[in-house]
Amino acid sequence: MDVINIGPLALPIPPLVLLGSGVIGVAVGKWAGRSGQIDIEPLLWKIALASLFSARLAFVLLYIDIYKTNLLSMLDIRDGGFVVPVGLLIAFAVTAWYAWRERGKRKGVLLAVTAGASFWVAATVATAVWYTPPAQMPQVTLTRLDGTPVPLQTLTGKPIVLNLWATWCPPCRREMPVLRDAQVRHPDVNFIFANQGEAAEAVRHYLESERLDLKNVLLDARLQVGQQLGSVAMPTTLFFNAQGRLVDRRLGELSAATLEQSIKLLRNPE
Known part of the structure; x- marks a missing residue:
């Protein structure tokens, strides 16, 4: 299944994978900066927020005729409206910018983002392989x-x-x-x-x-x-x-x- 059921709750796997990617990225970043007492967590938050904001903005612009009838609905991200490729592109661009600008934090940022991205790719592929929904309309x-x-x-x-x-x-x-x-x-x-x-x-x-x-x-x-x-x-x-x-x-x-x-x-x- 593409959800995890906990009692009456059903949690979709993709947001959990994204959360896991963030946790792993922050953990790796803390480990990488530990020896030099370098805190890269604020940079990682900036990268994540820039990525999410861009992915949401791209989706809103694609369907602006719908959203403009209720402007506050643009902020309701529970509908899952994101353009993932745009978010990924911005994440890599912002990462590259900080890696160039913050040379003392370059190693930690690159390691953290690479670890988080690797987990996201691996977990997404594993979910696709593990969960194969029925292909046809049920015969009921x-x-x-x-x-x-x-x-x-x-x-x-x-x-x-x-x-x-x-x-x-x-x-x-x-x-x-x-x-x-x-x-x-x-x-x-x-x-x-x-x-x-x-x-x-x-x-x-x-x-x-x-x-x-x-x-x-x-x-x-x-x-x-x-x-x-x-x-x-x-x-x-x-x-x-x-x-x-x-x-x-x-x-x-x-x-x-x-x-x-x-x-x-x-x-x-x-």
């Missing part, structure tokens, strides 16, 4: 709110956004209007809202109280979809192409911008 039958059975395979033929959610899940509730609006904007995409383990009456009451007009609201009473796809956390959103092949997966709350990013990938997987 869910039900509509009126009890009509719906085999998921019958909904292929268009790109699919499959959202796993529950009415008691706060981030699920927060992202639902974003998904609703996207369903209207993208009629060429099938949006499927697979409720996890709740009764039809509870789901119907929630939709009515929130005035949510959604198509393809289905009940997954036995949590079959999440079990087959290794997605027990909520919300999780999965993106399948028209042939039912998994293209992308997002754990956690989506913003309008990150949803648009995944839909773009869905249409252009290459």
